[in-house]
Amino acid sequence: MNRKIGLMLTILMSLILTACASKNNEQVTDPEPTTTPVAEVDPNANNAFGSGLSMDQLRALGITGDPRDEKVVYFEYNSTAIDRRSQVILGAHARYLGQNAGTRVSLEGHADERGTRDYNLALGERRANVVSDFLNSANAGSNNQTISYGEERPVDTAHTESAWQRNRRVEVKY
Template sequence: MKRNKFLLAVGVLTALLLGACSHGKHDSSAPVPVNTNTSGYADTTGGANQLGNAAEDARTAAERALTNNIVYFDYDSSVIKEEYKSVVSAYARYLSANPAAKVRLEGHTDERGSREYNIGLGERRANAVRDALTAAGVTPAQIAVISYGKERPAVEGHDEAAWSQNRRVQIIRL
């Protein structure tokens, strides 16, 4: 039954398209032929393409959301700032939707403080991001945590402008 309706729809569409083409001109302002399916919703001839484009748009939006992979922190803090919660949320959605995907959370600090203290602070920061991800439903097996402390600065310098760029967790997709 469904196959017969499908073949009928294809036949009608073909006739409409051939009729439009037989005039020798193509009028781009002409309405697109519409087939009303059994659900009662109109389906244009490009319906499959539109669904494919919507899925592609969603993937593109998701990829754009993942371009920001850095969460910055205040001095001597491992509390995720409000403005970076959207970054964590984007990665939580990505990881939840892709159970085979994994990330490495790299904790960093500015140059102030001892090496040992900064390794611990970098780890606390990375663990804060890990905890936010797992609270959002990401499996712990998808997350690796490492702290570099002050050993890998993003910006060289001895002022607040440099330090603020070094107090971070980088989310690396593996």
């Protein structure tokens, strides 16, 4: 099962990286996502919240409780790559959605204020679509709607790196 998910994630990441070229021939390349090392999942080990990880492994990723309580996943600058922390969070949502068929999901993509309005709308849309594809590939159903707000709805209006980090996100709403 884990091999299948790993293979699907590898294929998904390959598709994402090849689809990131913008119309003006400027190519956006996503660096390899930085991840916190997490040991192989041992089915006999602790399985906190059905994540396949122990509480210590979740804490190492910055998740202090049930990953499904996290409704926002964040992205690096100019990137659509889903990092390990976000994969765990989205995996928890996918398990819930797979068990609750028919649940409608709204995926709202956002970008920070840097870049043009049109570029940020497109980037927010790509981020929401990547999350949608991740959920769909994890058998969460395809009952989701993506929308991009680009830079229009910042959670932090400061003009600092930490504010921009909080604004580069996809919100999962159901």
